Amino acid sequence: MGNKSALTPILIVIVGFLTISPVLMLIFGSFSEGFGTFSGFTLSKYVEAYTDPELSAVLLNTLVFTLGSAAVATALALFLSYMYTRTNIPFKFFFGVISIIPMMIPHILFSISWVLLLNPSNGILNRYLMELFELKKAFFDIYSLPGMILVEGLLDLPVSYLIIAPAMSAFDVSLEESSRVCGAGTLRTFTRVTLPVLRPAILASVILVVVRCLASFSVPSVIGMPGRIYVLATHIYRIISTGFSADYGKAAAVGMSALAAAILLIYLYRYLTSESDRYVTISSRGFKPAIIDLKGSKYPLLGFVGLISFVLIVLPVLVLFYTSMLPYVMVPSAKAFSLMSWRNWLEVLEDPISLLALKNSVMLGLVGATLGVILSIFVSYVIVKVRTRAAGVLESLSFLSFSFPGMVIGIGFMWFFVRTPLYATIWALLIGYIAVYLPYGIRPLSSAFVQIHSHLEESSKVCGASSFTTMRRIVIPLLIPGILSGWILMASIFMRELTVSVVLSRPGSEVLAVQILRFSEDGLWGRLSALGIIMILISSALVTAASFLGKTLAKGRSPAE
Amino acid sequence: MKKWVVLLLSVVLVPSAFASDLALAKKEGKANFYANITAVEPIMQAFTSAKGVEGVYVRVSTAKYLATVLTEFEAGKLQADLLQGPLPILEMLKGKGVLTPYRSPSAAGYPAWARKDDTIMQFGIEYVAVIYNKDLVKPKDVPTRYMDLTNPKWRDKIVMPDPSSHATTITWLVGLKEAKVFPSDKAWMDFVEGLAANRPMFVKSFSPTPGPVESGEKLLAISMPKYIITHAPAPLDWARTGTLLGTPRGVAIAAKAPHPNAARLFMDYWLSKDAMKLLADKVGEYVLAPGVYPPIDGIAKAKVVPIRELSDAEIRSWGEKFKKIFFAR
Numbered sequence: 008m009g010n011k012s013a014l015t016p017i018l019i020v021i022v023g024f025l026t027i028s029p030v031l032m033l034i035f036g037s038f039s040e041g042f043g044t045f046s047g048f049t050l051s052k053y054v055e056a057y058t059d060p061e062l063s064a065v066l067l068n069t070l071v072f073t074l075g076s077a078a079v080a081t082a083l084a085l086f087l088s089y090m091y092t093r094t095n096i097p098f099k100f101f102f103g104v105i106s107i108i109p110m111m112i113p114h115i116l117f118s119i120s121w122v123l124l125l126n127p128s129n130g131i132l133n134r135y136l137m138e139l140f141e142l143k144k145a146f147f148d149i150y151s152l153p154g155m156i157l158v159e160g161l162l163d164l165p166v167s168y169l170i171i172a173p174a175m176s177a178f179d180v181s182l183e184e185s186s187r188v189c190g191a192g193t194l195r196t197f198t199r200v201t202l203p204v205l206r207p208a209i210l211a212s213v214i215l216v217v218v219r220c221l222a223s224f225s226v227p228s229v230i231g232m233p234g235r236i237y238v239l240a241t242h243i244y245r246i247i248s249t250g251f252s253a254d255y256g257k258a259a260a261v262g263m264s265a266l267a268a269a270i271l272l273i274y275l276y277r278y279l280t281s282e283s284d285r286y287v288t289i290s291s292r293g294f295k296p297a298i299i300d301l302k303g304s305k306y307p308l309l310g311f312v313g314l315i316s317f318v319l320i321v322l323p324v325l326v327l328f329y330t331s332m333l334p335y336v337m338v339p340s341a342k343a344f345s346l347m348s349w350r351n352w353l354e355v356l357e358d359p360i361s362l363l364a365l366k367n368s369v370m371l372g373l374v375g376a377t378l379g380v381i382l383s384i385f386v387s388y389v390i391v392k393v394r395t396r397a398a399g400v401l402e403s404l405s406f407l408s409f410s411f412p413g414m415v416i417g418i419g420f421m422w423f424f425v426r427t428p429l430y431a432t433i434w435a436l437l438i439g440y441i442a443v444y445l446p447y448g449i450r451p452l453s454s455a456f457v458q459i460h461s462h463l464e465e466s467s468k469v470c471g472a473s474s475f476t477t478m479r480r481i482v483i484p485l486l487i488p489g490i491l492s493g494w495i496l497m498a499s500i501f502m503r504e505l506t507v508s509v510v511l512s513r514p515g516s517e518v519l520a521v522q523i524l525r526f527s528e529d530g531l532w533g534r535l536s537a538l539g540i541i542m543i544l545i546s547s548a549l550v551t552a553a554s555f556l557g558k559t560l561a562k563g564r565s566p567a568e
Numbered sequence: 569m570k571k572w573v574v575l576l577l578s579v580v581l582v583p584s585a586f587a588s589d590l591a592l593a594k595k596e597g598k599a600n601f602y603a604n605i606t607a608v609e610p611i612m613q614a615f616t617s618a619k620g621v622e623g624v625y626v627r628v629s630t631a632k633y634l635a636t637v638l639t640e641f642e643a644g645k646l647q648a649d650l651l652q653g654p655l656p657i658l659e660m661l662k663g664k665g666v667l668t669p670y671r672s673p674s675a676a677g678y679p680a681w682a683r684k685d686d687t688i689m690q691f692g693i694e695y696v697a698v699i700y701n702k703d704l705v706k707p708k709d710v711p712t713r714y715m716d717l718t719n720p721k722w723r724d725k726i727v728m729p730d731p732s733s734h735a736t737t738i739t740w741l742v743g744l745k746e747a748k749v750f751p752s753d754k755a756w757m758d759f760v761e762g763l764a765a766n767r768p769m770f771v772k773s774f775s776p777t778p779g780p781v782e783s784g785e786k787l788l789a790i791s792m793p794k795y796i797i798t799h800a801p802a803p804l805d806w807a808r809t810g811t812l813l814g815t816p817r818g819v820a821i822a823a824k825a826p827h828p829n830a831a832r833l834f835m836d837y838w839l840s841k842d843a844m845k846l847l848a849d850k851v852g853e854y855v856l857a858p859g860v861y862p863p864i865d866g867i868a869k870a871k872v873v874p875i876r877e878l879s880d881a882e883i884r885s886w887g888e889k890f891k892k893i894f895f896a897r
Contacts, residue, residue: 128785233769245733249887250880251656335802336783425643528775
């Protein structure tokens with residue numbers, strides 16, 4: 008990879024420019040007496056924010072919510088990716104797609120679907136279970152911390168899956184075989200060999216989900232607020248919405264704790280994976296991911312995975328489709344079915360702003376994810392292979408914008424872009440997206456880089472290949488699962504991005520999520536669901552095309568050939 | 569003779585002045601309308617077809633309104649020609665020099681209080697009422713006064729915006745006290761505490777309030793009657809509980825409007841009876857143009873009163889008080 012000493016500072020400048028600028032604006036804002044401009048130093052916003060008696064309860068809720076969601080997402084991702092990559096379970100492709108569907112659903116719609124299914128008054132699933140088991144009380148109250156964890160965990164399942172699955176597929180089975188030869192059973196091998204080797208990917212997944220949950224707003228507002236459970240994001244929303252002149256400085260001051268937590272987590276991650284050689288599994292020509300024969304448990308496990316997928320993912324999507332056919336929100340009844348029509352779909356497809364938003368979002372998804380992944384390859388390389396103090400700085404920089412609660416970082420970007428000619432153009436959105444969501448590209452690629460031993464590159468160079476040829480012939484083909492994961496994560500996020508868009512989108516640069524927010528604010532749930540499903544279909548097509556392309560490339564350019 | 573000359577000149581010059589304003593506005597091409605009011609696309613389209621000047625609607629949510637406008641203004645990049653928002657926000661913008669005076673001839677028939685000055689024109693009231701699911705609430709059970717909301721039969725059956733943070737809801741609760749809707753301050757406090765005791769479900773603003781009522785998850789909402797129009801054919805109606813209160817909605821022209829002639833043309837159109845009728849008919853808004861009402865049964869006869877604007881300090885202080893009452897465990 009060329010001149011390593013020059014690469015790190017160049018990347019620090021690029022990533023720093025992308026992520027520091029809005030955060031710097033927010034830091035200024037949090038120390039400023041003024042509103043949006045720096046006018047007079049003050050610590051009062053920090054004093055007010057951190058002496059609030061409610062903050063401790065909010066932080067405790069946030070801790071449970073983020074760690075709980077990360078545990079749910081990572082455990083499910085481990086199970087599904089193990090089934091998908093390491094076993095001979097049938098209908099594999101279906102499971103691969105189902106694990107990443109929540110990525111494509113706008114979070115607000117997914118949360119509302121779960122409210123319709125599991126609210127304690129008349130949730131469809133609750134009513135069904137109450138009738139089935141003759142219960143007097145609702146089976147499950149979605150407006151609770153477990154409810155929030157369930158929905159957020161599912162929403163973040165794709166993030167975990169796309170980090171863990173590439174690591175799982177690059178796993179050297181000889182390690183497990185050695186364990187078995189030494190007399191260990193399947194469970195012991197899994198806990199003593201498989202899981203420890205996958206530690207970088209598992210930690211990466213937990214960290215990314217925790218950081219994502221810190222910034223998440225849909226689940227805390229749609230499910231947490233009605234249950235009177237406030238986490239950091241909704242606490243910040245309260246600060247912003249109480250009164251007409253929103254105090255973004257104080258909100259930024261609270262947001263700094265999320266930022267500090269994220270930076271701490273990144274350093275913890277680096278410390279825990281500091282001996283990166285321990286996790287290398289692709290080191291020689293003997294590498295071959297192996298498939299485990301499930302034998303008799305093949306179909307029971309298929310049934311179990313199918314049930315999980317149906318209840319957790321298919322059902323909410325079906326609720327969306329059902330809502331898209333109705334004139335207003337109704338529980339299933341004869342009246343509801345008699346009122347069904349395609350009206351909402353026609354209105355969306357004939358709405359010029361929705362169509363423009365669709366076009367813009369697809370463009371941002373394709374171009375943004377491609378540029379984002381290219382940058383991520385270089386950044387991940389430096390983070391994993393160079394591992395100097397400067398590489399640590401680069402890794403922290405890449406998380407800066409990502410770890411700020413959404414509604415605050417959006418304002419930071421606006422304060423920054425308004426000073427540039429890019430303000431109110433689609434290019435501001437493109438840059439903002441890449442800056443905020445860079446970790447989605449870096450995490451899967453870093454996990455992939457960790458598992459490639461430098462001996463492979465050195466052998467290539469010894470044989471006379473240039474750095475570029477080594478990169479093209481050796482490194483990139485082995486990285487394809489990671490590149491694919493990063494691209495899919497970024498493209499599907501960019502297709503439904505709201506946080507940055509809602510502040511920077513202007514007439515002409517409308518995007519899907521902003522249009523969905525408009526429908527949501529107008530209470531047009533039918534149109535909202537129809538547009539949501541169109542978004543899911545387009546994202547699915549992109550993901551399928553990318554997976555197909557990735558597989559073709561991997562076959563055509565396998566380094567073993 | 570002198571009077572006749574003035575009359576003749578006004579007959580000749582005034583229409584030609586209008587004509588030249590229209591020509592200038594057409595030359596400018598468009599008017600950018602920054603607004604927190606939702607679902608106004610039909611009015612933008614009607615303006616564009618009637619005047620040949622494009623009306624561009626830029627929706628800015630209340631929470632981000634001041635941050636967006638002031639950031640653009642201070643950077644010299646404010647793209648708005650007109651600004652529509654809650655009165656307290658427009659007052660703050662006026663204080664910062666963002667707005668410019670303009671007296672529109674279309675405002676002639678509006679109530680005097682709606683034209684406190686020549687800068688901010690008030691055109692409507694963001695009115696708040698109790699709405700209910702008419703399929704699920706029997707007519708005899710529909711609340712007929714605010715105090716009925718404290719009846720324990722509504723426990724766990726009400727949805728409302730968070731009264732500790734949602735500015736309009738805080739203002740509404742305080743407005744009920746100040747407008748003497750209750751016979752005494754103690755009676756008002758009994759109402760607030762009784763409502764809290766019924767454990768309403770909180771959402772972040774008014775827009776998510778009708779959904780749970782439509783679906784039957786909740787039966788009543790402290791919400792806005794306009795949703796009866798925008799959510800039709802959902803089985804919603806409003807409870808006739810007495811005086812309705814709301815925060816005034818205002819509109820003004822930006823001091824450095826990029827399209828000043830188009831801005832004035834849009835303001836004249838926006839305040840006209842035609843536009844206000846569209847706003848009432850299509851969006852269910854309560855407007856101040858004389859004789860125009862939303863097509864909601866009983867609204868024309870309702871007493872709708874604007875609430876005093878609370879300062880941000882007052883909103884925060886009341887928000888803290890309501891937090892103690894509504895979030896008490």
